[in-house]
Amino acid sequence: xxxxxxxxxxxxxxxxxxxxxxxxxxxxxxxxxxxxxxxxxxxxxxxxxxxxxxxxxxxxxxxxxxxxxxxxxxxxxxxxxxxxxxxxxxxxxxxxxxxxxxxxxxxxxxxxxxxxxxxxxxxxxxxxxxxxxxxxxxxxxxxxxxxxxxxxxxxxxxxxxxxxxxxxxxxxxxxxxxxxxxxxxxxxxxxxxxxxxxxxxxxxxxxxxxxxxxxxxxxxxxxxxxxxxxxxxxxxxxxxxxxxxxxxxxxxxxxxxxxxxxxxxxxxxxxxxxxxxxxxxxxxxxxxxx
Amino acid sequence: xxxxxxxxxxxxxxxxxxxxxxxxxxxxxxxxxxxxxxxxxxxxxxxxxxxxxxxxxxxxxxxxxxxxxxxxxxxxxxxxxxxxxxxxxxxxxxxxxxxxxxxxxxxxxxxxxxxxxxxxxxxxxxxxxxxxxxxxxxxxxxxxxxxxxxxxxxxxxxxxxxxxxxxxxxxxxxxxxxxxxxxxxxxxxxxxxxxxxxxxxxxxxxxxxxxxxxxxxxxxxxxxxxxxxxxxxxxxxxxxxxxxxxxxxxxxxxxxxxxxxxxxxx
Numbered sequence: 001x002x003x004x005x006x007x008x009x010x011x012x013x014x015x016x017x018x019x020x021x022x023x024x025x026x027x028x029x030x031x032x033x034x035x036x037x038x039x040x041x042x043x044x045x046x047x048x049x050x051x052x053x054x055x056x057x058x059x060x061x062x063x064x065x066x067x068x069x070x071x072x073x074x075x076x077x078x079x080x081x082x083x084x085x086x087x088x089x090x091x092x093x094x095x096x097x098x099x100x101x102x103x104x105x106x107x108x109x110x111x112x113x114x115x116x117x118x119x120x121x122x123x124x125x126x127x128x129x130x131x132x133x134x135x136x137x138x139x140x141x142x143x144x145x146x147x148x149x150x151x152x153x154x155x156x157x158x159x160x161x162x163x164x165x166x167x168x169x170x171x172x173x174x175x176x177x178x179x180x181x182x183x184x185x186x187x188x189x190x191x192x193x194x195x196x197x198x199x200x201x202x203x204x205x206x207x208x209x210x211x212x213x214x215x216x217x218x219x220x221x222x223x224x225x226x227x228x229x230x231x232x233x234x235x236x237x238x239x240x241x242x243x244x245x246x247x248x249x250x251x252x253x254x255x256x257x258x259x260x261x262x263x264x265x266x267x268x269x270x271x272x273x274x275x276x277x278x279x280x281x282x283x284x285x286x287x288x289x290x
Numbered sequence: 291x292x293x294x295x296x297x298x299x300x301x302x303x304x305x306x307x308x309x310x311x312x313x314x315x316x317x318x319x320x321x322x323x324x325x326x327x328x329x330x331x332x333x334x335x336x337x338x339x340x341x342x343x344x345x346x347x348x349x350x351x352x353x354x355x356x357x358x359x360x361x362x363x364x365x366x367x368x369x370x371x372x373x374x375x376x377x378x379x380x381x382x383x384x385x386x387x388x389x390x391x392x393x394x395x396x397x398x399x400x401x402x403x404x405x406x407x408x409x410x411x412x413x414x415x416x417x418x419x420x421x422x423x424x425x426x427x428x429x430x431x432x433x434x435x436x437x438x439x440x441x442x443x444x445x446x447x448x449x450x451x452x453x454x455x456x457x458x459x460x461x462x463x464x465x466x467x468x469x470x471x472x473x474x475x476x477x478x479x480x481x482x483x484x485x486x487x488x489x490x491x492x493x494x495x496x497x498x499x500x501x502x503x504x505x506x507x508x509x510x511x512x513x514x515x516x517x518x519x520x521x522x523x524x525x526x527x528x529x530x531x532x533x534x535x536x537x538x539x540x541x542x543x544x545x546x547x548x549x550x551x552x553x554x555x556x
Contacts, residue, residue, distance in 0.1 A: 010378075012371075017372075019364055021386070027424075031405045035401040105541065113529075122308065125310050131323070230489065264400050
């Protein structure tokens with residue numbers, strides 16, 4: 001039997017892929033199924049009541065706070081995605097088209113370094129930059145542009161968006177860069193030979209060909225941002241809390257894990273649905289252009 | 291030209307927060323704000339005497355080392371299967387294994403918390419964090435190892451087997467040395483991710499906190515902030531060193547596989 005499996009390439013492939021596959025099955029798929037089941041149960045003081053009920057979902061629909069938090073979370077994630085991708089595209093374009101080939105990996109390395117370092121402390125430092133006595137306010141007052149510190153940049157949704165856009169920058173740059181690298185440069189020459197200006201070539205050739213990368217960047221920023229509770233906790237103030245903070249509170253402080261599970265499921269479903277719609281809207285850029 | 295200016299401005303934006311770290315770490319004031327008052331190394335000195343910090347660092351290093359080893363082993367399996375073999379549902383299975391890359395971390399955290407505590411009624415320990423960190427690090431390891439495995443010429447291993455090596459012997463003596471830089475690079479990346487991860491560790495840590503969880507506790511007390519800045523400076527320096535080594539090794543691995551491709555070996 002063992003001989004039979006290991007003698008064919010197919011058998012060896014299945015044998016090799018099994019450990020990581022089973023690991024992902026046991027530690028991702030199974031827990032996700034468990035949390036889904038859990039969301040239909042209820043917390044009864046210290047015990048969990050395992051009768052099937054939609055009460056958690058009913059509570060989420062009926063109490064306005066959950067809807068409001070979810071809406072704000074989706075708004076913040078959408079803004080972060082928009083800002084991140086718009087700011088990242090020119091950088092990816094620059095590295096792909098204007099940097100000498102042997103220098104490209106150095107640029108990518110420089111771009112990814114801040115992403116790996118002390119997430120918590122980086123978020124906290126944005127507080128130092130944006131704060132009342134922070135770098136931006138002190139700087140602007142010193143050069144005489146403003147008289148009083150700006151207050152709209154800390155402890156609100158704007159601060160959360162700026163910080164998250166900074167944290168997710170490399171995530172947006174890398175997929176766009178990969179898509180741009182794949183573009184056959186002779187297509188651009190052909191477009192210009194046929195009389196298009198550089199500007200129109202970008203919009204009619206480069207951008208459509210880069211769209212798979214842009215779509216990947218949007219998904220890879222939009223989906224994980226919904227799960228961040230550190231940035232809203234530190235930067236958001238009272239009015240900047242998001243759904244992830246509520247999930248965290250339900251699980252740890254209020255000890256109502258089933259409601260927290262239901263909130264997590266609702267957030268996941270919303271994000272997945274929006275992502276699917278986005279992919280569908282962009283499907284004409286994605287097919288047959290590999 | 292203007293694009294270059296923009297790209298450099300963007301890099302400054304990326305580095306602005308961590309550039310502030312050393313400034314405040316050496317600043318002789320308990321308030322983290324400008325203007326600066328004077329130079330001191332006291333905050334670094336305090337790091338040496340703080341025993342609860344030392345415990346947290348030991349926890350984190352243990353978790354990060356175990357995560358690096360396990361996720362790289364899983365990554366080697368996946369990258370080799372992906373590079374060499376064709377089997378049913380390959381793209382689907384690969385996509386499934388890479389899924390933790392986009393899964394929000396809080397979802398990973400709460401779902402594992404539910405399984406461990408509520409369903410199996412087990413206690414939380416460093417091992418629950420290791421299990422979760424391995425899950426999120428494996429896709430990164432696969433991405434790095436793919437680069438090392440994909441360029442490899444399969445005929446080299448076949449040649450070794452024709453010359454009498456067993457399949458495993460051929461892997462160990464031919465392929466392994468070629469992908470070694472990729473493996474070390476993958477372990478360093480997994481180590482760095484795990485060492486820095488907070489969201490999952492906060493949910494799953496047992497009685498003794500990891501270093502990021504400990505830092506999170508410190509952020510609430512203004513008096514301890516300068517010490518956090520000093521700690522952050524050391525961590526950033528350490529991560530940059532580790533990542534630079536990882537990058538050099540990754541490139542060397544690609545180069546090795548690339549040279550092998552030309553067939554000047556036999």
